[in-house]
Amino acid sequence: MKRRDYEKMKIMIASDIHGSAWYCRELVNAWEREKADKLLLLGDILYHGPRNDLPREYAPKEVIAMLNPLAPYILAVRGNCEAEVDQMVLDFSVMADYIALFADGITMYATHGHLDPVKGIPGLQKGDVVLQGHTHVPKMEEKNGCFFMNPGSVSIPKEKSEHGYMIFEHGKFYWKNLEGTIYQP
DSSP states (O other): OOHHHHTTOOEEEEOOOTTBHHHHHHHHHHHHHHTOSEEEEOSOOSOOOTTSOOOTTBOHHHHHHHHGGGGGGEEEOOOTTOOHHHHHHOSSOOOOSEEEEEETTEEEEEEOSSSOHHHHSTTOOTTOEEEEOSSOOOEEEEETTEEEEEOOOSSSOOTTOOSEEEEEETTEEEEEETTOOEEOO
């Protein structure tokens, strides 16, 4: 892609699938409907973790089969439930603690959120956006001039939030439920 193409990029941002084939299928349907250029996964893709109940239709092998064909479009970071064995079965990288993205004049850092992003991301500056999952609660807050945003959880939302994701397009962020309806966290 040429530099100017990044200014037109539409990014779908999702977190915490936790091995749910049901909700991964809903996410893939939303991905197809959104026609996003990239799917940014903020970790905890295959394993449900010891603190969570099993999500609906827990089937990590089915999640692998749904996501691997999308590998050319996926950017992902390591969640606290990712392990080296997950990388062995996924066709896209899931072991980075964070990645940096630049689109529409905005610097974004993607991380899962279980590690302190302020200490873990070098060069974080005022106006930067930190995208993180982990809490399963959609949120946007400003800290020290940076914007911290959480898409919530695809499969195990908490605090009565929706099963959902975020969209970044034309320099703006939108929270959506899996049916595609925009809402504010």
